[in-house]
Amino acid sequence: MTDNGAGSTKGVYEAVVCSNKQIGRSFYRLGLEFSSVGGKAFVEARPGQFAQLDLAAAPLPSAEAIPEGLADAARRGIILRRPFSFCDVVRKDRKTQVEILYCVVGPASLRMKGLSGGDKVSVIGPLGRGFSVAEKKRHALLVAGGMGAGPLVYLAKVLTGESSKMEVVVFAGARTREELPFRRPLDEISRQLGFSLGEFAEYGVKSQVATDDGTAGYEGLVTDCFSKWLGEQNLPARDTIVYACGPEAMLAQVAEIAKDRNIDCEVSMERRMACGIGLCQSCVVECKVEDSNESVYKLCCEDGPVFDSREVVFSS
Amino acid sequence: MNETVDMSVDFAGLELANPVFTASGTCGYADELADFMDMNALGGFITKSITRKPRKGNPTPRIVETDSGMLNAIGWANIGLERFIEEKLGILGSMSAAVFVNVAGASIGDYVSVVERLAGEEAITGFELNVSCPNVGQGGISFGTDAGQVAKVTAAVKKVLDSRFRGNDKDGRKVLMVKLSPCVTDISVTARAAVEAGADALSLINTFTAMVIDIEEREPVLANRTGGLSGPAIKPIAVYLVNKVYNEVAKKNGIPILGMGGIKTASDAIEFVVAGASAVAIGTWNFVEPGCAVKIVEGIKKYCADHNIKEIKELVGALKAG
Structure with missing residues (x-):
């Protein structure tokens, strides 16, 4: 790392x-x-x-x-x-x-x-703490919900940098085609090859799109699209990592999918913050304490915003 | 030119380098602001609230912004007394500013036990009793809005401090400051209760209990439903209350006031001093402009130089009579 x-x-x-x-x-x-x-x-x-x-x-x-x-x-x-x-x-x-x-x-x-x-x-x-760039893993799966695509575009760039052998796939979801936060979609040939989203295609990253209303890509939740895709592949869990950013309900679902398959997963959390530098104590994320039923509040601004998904107690 | 201004302040027997503090809950436990400013540029530093046992605090959302202000409902989230001693006292001891520990609790016994444990620590200059927090179920504002309770908790803590420093051992004596709530009919009543029970200094004001409603959900934005309003929105009320307490209680008893509430510039700070505050504390604005305290010290100095004021002390309570 x-x-x-x-x-x-x-x-x-x-x-x-x-x-x-x-x-x-x-x-x-x-x-x-x-x-x-x-x-x-x-x-x-x-x-x-x-x-x-x-x-x-x-x-x-x-x-x-x-x-x-x-x-x-x-x-x-x-x-x-x-x-x-x-x-x-x-x-x-x-x-x-x-x-x-x-x-x-x-x-x-x-x-x-x-x-x-x-x-x-x-x-x-x-x-704050960003995503850990797991250079030793071969497969990185990025799951973006709506505006959550932002930091994942930059992550895709870093993951596919020089000398990288990592294979990266992104799953981007939104309610409708209009709510996908990307530039114009690429041409039909690129789309058939799996490069639907220009922002990721630029880095050689294939993408899967899901919309709730089916106006683009898979009809349904991005987490269903992601789960279905995972089921069709045969990726070695130890060699794979999931990175997710989006609404908390989506993150909770991605965390669950990753846990079921024993895949490492990092989630970028969002909280209201006053300062962003650890002073105001307003941006807490509930986290499990290892080997106990206890939980603690960690600061999204300093301990996060990226957390190991196994650690987070997602709010329902 | 600026160098000729004497910025030092006599605050309940303490000689402070200048009158600017950072307020409890907005500057961490010790050196969290050090990335942004020279901590030794401060006259005083007040830790976030420390309770006997660690507290997780309230669920989120804990803050919401308003026009010219913000509401918070953190709920005394803190690492607790023991970890505070272990992890933070060392850093606090190395600071040149006067260090006040903000003490909170659900019962008088809680306040007493925190002060008892810390009263002998050299790193600490004094205590600020938080009897005015609006965001906790027990203690806090329920103490601070009842003059009888303010007197009881102040007297109980004073007794602890007195019993440790009998005689004339002034060096080790800690300053006892009581932080007042503005959520009362007459703030002079609680101010007087604190002073009569032995407070060496008063700090005011704490936040106003307030609510912001999400009109789509028709429920409060904060998980705690209500929170404390701070920031520029409350400044003119804070200035008025400082002036009132100065005139009605503090001046005649020789008790210094630490004035706070919405300060973001040197001019704001000067208003408080003119109203009667011997020193001022920066709160919410640390979130927006960490390091603003240093600029405020410089700005006060410049104002004094420009107005031919040789000592900042001259300005305390300099408000013209009506």
């Missing part, structure tokens, strides 16, 4: 917005660039780690660009930072560029949508 980022230097950095693009109907990718200042740089962030963005000063989009359902949210003030993981990180010369996948759901993400090239954003990061 390589470094999961737990030891990296966190700090407060100023980032400059380099892009802010809409993807499909409801998703966006925000690009931020960090320059090294006085020898201190936003060091490489690991897949699954996150950053806290201060969006309070970001401009709201123009009145026409505010979705009808968010008219009230647009009138709300914000003070707290918001946590986001990275869907890409690139180190170039002495600069670091990161991309963040987001959708517009409330007062903070509305402001995020209002950001444009050259705007400055205060960022605290990189934070």
Whole structure:
């Protein structure tokens, strides 16, 4: 296992917005660039780690660009930072560029949508423990629910990096085709070959798509699609690892499937956070204590957000 | 120019380097903020609430943001007294700031046993009695809104401290500070009860009990249903209450006030000092801008220099009479 980022230097950095693009109907990718200042740089962030963005000063989009359902949210003030993981990180010369996948759901993400090239954003990061990159395993299975695809795109890139012999497959689910947080689907030939999602195809990663309403790929839950696929393969459990990010009910199901087959599984959890740096104690995740019936609360921001799935007591 | 300003503060017999503290529950147990600031730049540091036994705290969601503020319902989640002693006292002992341990409990006996165990520790300057937390079933605010209970718990802890330091052994004596709840009809009543029972200092205000409702689910957002409102939203009320306690209780008894509630800038801090606070504590804003305490110290210094104030002490209670 390589470094999961737990030891990296966190700090407060100023980032400059380099892009802010809409993807499909409801998703966006925000690009931020960090320059090294006085020898201190936003060091490489690991897949699954996150950053806290201060969006309070970001401009709201123009009145026409505010979705009808968010008219009230647009009138709300914000003070707290918001946590986001990275869907890409690139180190170039002495600069670091990161991309963040987001959708517009409330007062903070509305402001995020209002950001444009050259705007400055205060960022605290990189934070938390990311996914462990299990170099010794041969098969990595990525399960993404909705927005959970973000950090898994970056993970796919790292897992398939130079000298990697790992075979990676991603399972991406959403309620409808419209809610899949990806760019336009690839052409028919690519799709037949199993490269449905461009973000993953870029790294040579095959993908399976599931939608609740069947408007794209498998009709039903991504966990059913994943379970069915696993049943058809004959992967050696010891040589396989599952990485999942998405709604908690999905994570619980993936954890169960992995446990039944004795496959290692890491899940990226989500909690409301005030600080992201271990001060506020609000983002707790209930975890089992080994060899006992007891449980403890661990902090999503510092002990996670990525946890070994066997450890987590998922909330129902 | 700034160097000519004397930022030191006399706080219940303590000589503090400057009047800026970080508030309990927003700065961890000891050095959690060290990645973001020089901890020795602080005048004072207050640990998160310590209880006799470890506490898991409340289920999630534990926080929710509001316009200009946030609600929390953490529920005194902490590692407990023994682990605190084992793991944190060493780090606290190396800090130059005055270190206060925030003490919480469900009964007077709980408060007493935590203080008894820690009263001899050199690393600790004093105690802040949390009799005003709105997020626990027993203790907390149920103590803090009843002047009789405030007096009892304060007197019981004072007795422990007095029995340890008979005579004139001032060096080892710990400062006893009581943290007041704003959720009362008249805060001067509880302030007076604490002072008469032996409090050396008062800290105010704790959070306001509050609720945020999810209108789709028609249930409270917080698992605990209610939480404590903090942040800039409460600042003007906090300034008013500090001024009230200063005028009605603290000034005439020579008791210093640690003022807090929504401070995010040096100007906010100065308002509290002018209202009557000898020192101020930064709470919620540590979450947004960890390290802001250092900027606030510098900002206060600059204000004093710009206004030809030689000592920050001159500014305490400098509010013009109405």
